[in-house]
Amino acid sequence: MLLEVKDLNTYYGESHVLQGISLTVEKGELVCLLGRNGMGKSTTLKSIMGLVKPKSGLINFKGEQILGMPAHKTARVGIGYVPETREIFPNLTVTDNLLLGIKKGKYSKGVGKDWTLERIYEHFPILKTRGSNKGFQLSGGEQQMLTIARTLMGNPELLLIDEPTEGLAPVMVEEVRDVLIEINKAGVSILLVEHNIKVALAMAHRLYLMGKAHVGFEGTPEELAKKPEIKRQYLEV
């Protein structure tokens, strides 16, 4: 097992925002966390990454306990985080943004061969053509691609991606979806928070449906299709 989260409890001040969350990600899997707004999906990713400190629980990554580890150390053990807000560096060129993702010798070699600029450009040809443009000159979709690509440059074994298709034009949504499927096929495991059910169902191996601060359903997209009442309970407004 690559990632195991068990009984995770996180608070924002007095509010108990994650109430005993448990989930797993196997090597090579693409797992989706689905749920309405405010259910704690993003907080789950932030807790794993070390951006929010959980009060209790277990987070095992490759058998190592990483709960409470600062974000830079979590990144170094092989977890990459792509935030919802993208957060590219606007004053650096696309190439410099990508190069910033490299951590020579300090990172796990990843699965298969390491990510290089050339390999990134194969998967993200748009970034090659925009190489000398500054970050602020990119469109939303291009920024999203850049954020994912930059995180890949650190050769993560597991990618935590928070709502990558949020606010993108339908055509870009498809591109991002295809890229994520490609990356996953290249051997990178992905834990994805997604609000777009269609996108999530199209690519996930397994799904977790989050209700208020807890996991309400776990299974494959096919299993979910057989339980419309669950879908209604956790996803429909």
Place this chain on the structure above:
Amino acid sequence: MSGKLKLTIYWLIGLIIVIILPHVIGIVYTNVLVTFMMDAVFALSINLLLGFTGLLSFGHAMFFGIGAYAAALSLTHIQGFPLIGVIFISAISALLLACIVAPLLARVTGTAFAMLTLAFGQLLYVICLKFREITGGEDGIAGYDTPPIHLGFTNVDITDPTNFYYFAFVVLGLLAFFMWWLVKTPFGSVMISIRDNAQRVEYLGYRVKHSKALVLIISGTVTGIVGGVYALFHNLVSTDGVLTIFVSFYPLMGAYIGGIASFFGPIFGAGLLHVFDELTSRYTERVDLVNGLIFILVVMYAPYGAVGLWWSIKAWLFKSKLQKA
């Protein structure tokens, strides 16, 4: 003509101008040029923190001051202390001070960083003021020997203003070149990224606090060397001359007026401040008042300084050219 050849010719012309300039402008303006070079490199070192890493230091005079005091004290107490030793000891003293304050300063940002640097700067000011036996207090340390440059076959006396100008140009030019090189390295990208989004840098796997501490140490050390050059130039190091708040503010103003968004902005800013000083002092004694007003105008109407203004003019010219076409 190839671009490289063109560049080499420009550099050669620049070098020739630098060499003949003191013989053309006379001793007074040669000394003004030396002061300008010191201010420019001081402003550049402050801008490593401010423009590139997003950290506003109100107490950089502490590094300048400790570099100057280290130079003055060694020249006063050690017979025949060499020139290279002066540069070295200025650098080391500022580096040590930066290593002491960096662990604390690297943990904070924004106003807290500015206030803490101010506090450390003022602390050093008061310490130097009170330890009169060592530092000479307000009177400072003066009258120490200025060592010559040993060139093997001959010694160059740098008490001669023209020689000092050449010496300062080489030392300060190397420091400026080092900083320019630094911002072009991958570490330069990390600095800019910390300024733009420190948390994002953290979860890319970088240690933001360590990086910030390193920038502070580099910036402090460079400022310390400038302090050493100051001590050699003025042959007087006093608390009022090297450690007051104004010593920290002046290069900051230079950086802002020139433009903190570009590497070369602070050099222009330091130059402009000298021109303003020169012109204002002909008509009034209230030079600082005028500088302050200019500073306010820059902050309000040209927040990216002279370089930013130049960029805007260029963009406007380009736009009107396009509209005509």
